[in-house]
Amino acid sequence: MISARSRGLMAAKMSMKGTAARMGVMKRVSLVFKAKANKALDKMEDPRETLDYSYQRQLELLTKVRRGVADVATSRKRVELQMNQLQQQSNKLEDQARKALGMGREDLARGALERKASAQGQLNDLQVQYAQLQGEEEKLTVASQRLQAKVDAFRTRKETIKATYTAAEAQTRINEAFTGISEEMGDVGMAIQRAEDKTAQMQARAGAIDELMASGALDDAVGGQRDDIQSELDMMSASSDVENELSRLKGEITAAAPKQLEGGANGNSQGAQAPQAGAQAPQGPAQPASIPAADRPAEPQDGEG
């Protein structure tokens, strides 16, 4: 390896090609890493110049890997948010199914449960993605800590070399430190790249789920008009409220009627009483005129809503 390094990039590439068949994957990967390091080393006139240049690049990479950690964390949080939304949706749909069954509407309950299954499927998919992003985040965090430790060690080594050695003497020591740190930098750079690729894939999928939720395919009561299950349930419970109200009103009327009849029987108004009670339905069209105070303010509101 040392000979390959001193012969530079071309030598490393040639030896890589020439002996690939009996070298195996491990050796070839490490040769590629070393070829990259050599390429950078060969550019430098004064070896000590390499130290400062490399140190700057190390600091840049540290910033980049920390940004990478933050980016993956952002994606993870977005997936988490979607998971919460889907869970709420799923709970709501189950609730709707329960209500529908309670009202004897098995068809509605089935519809709600079908949507719940779809939401649950998305949720399972997101859980896998969440775990992957968490894994990437941990890996990058550890990688940034390791790089930080190496950058600190490199800085110390760099100052020692600059203070103690002549350019000629420094060469070997610089090569050692430089090769070690470039390997780490190559590795961290690759880890960032892989994390970015994975995050991009997941963002695309997260976007697709956002669209799916916006389309109303998994919708619940919040979706308003789109949610036919909820509106039918609302209608049913509203109409049952109306029925309850009706029977309450009927109850009041039948409770009051005997007294009025009694009073009528005692007085002279018998003739007027009977038509009034019997004519309630026929008199319907005239009602708006007779009950204006209570009903009129409410009607325009219904119309607007």
Place this chain on the structure above:
Amino acid sequence: MIVRISGEGQFSIDDAATAELNRLDSELEAAVNRNDEAAFTAALHGLLDQVRARGSALAADTLEPSDLILPPEDASMDEVREMLTEEGLIPG
């Protein structure tokens, strides 16, 4: 001998383990050449497990270059092929 598992860190391994590592590495390469993803994954995991079991992790602040470098645990065969090219996965 120092071996790096990409994305994981460096390990110091006794030279006595070299034969076994080379055997597993040959399996890995054969799998890549056969284009056999399942065999590739099995060989890669076998190789990494061996390094972890027989090696001791180097301190994070070491600047020692590695003698051998292994692909990350979750690498696909295509990624490893790319790692083996100059323009491949390794930046710089």
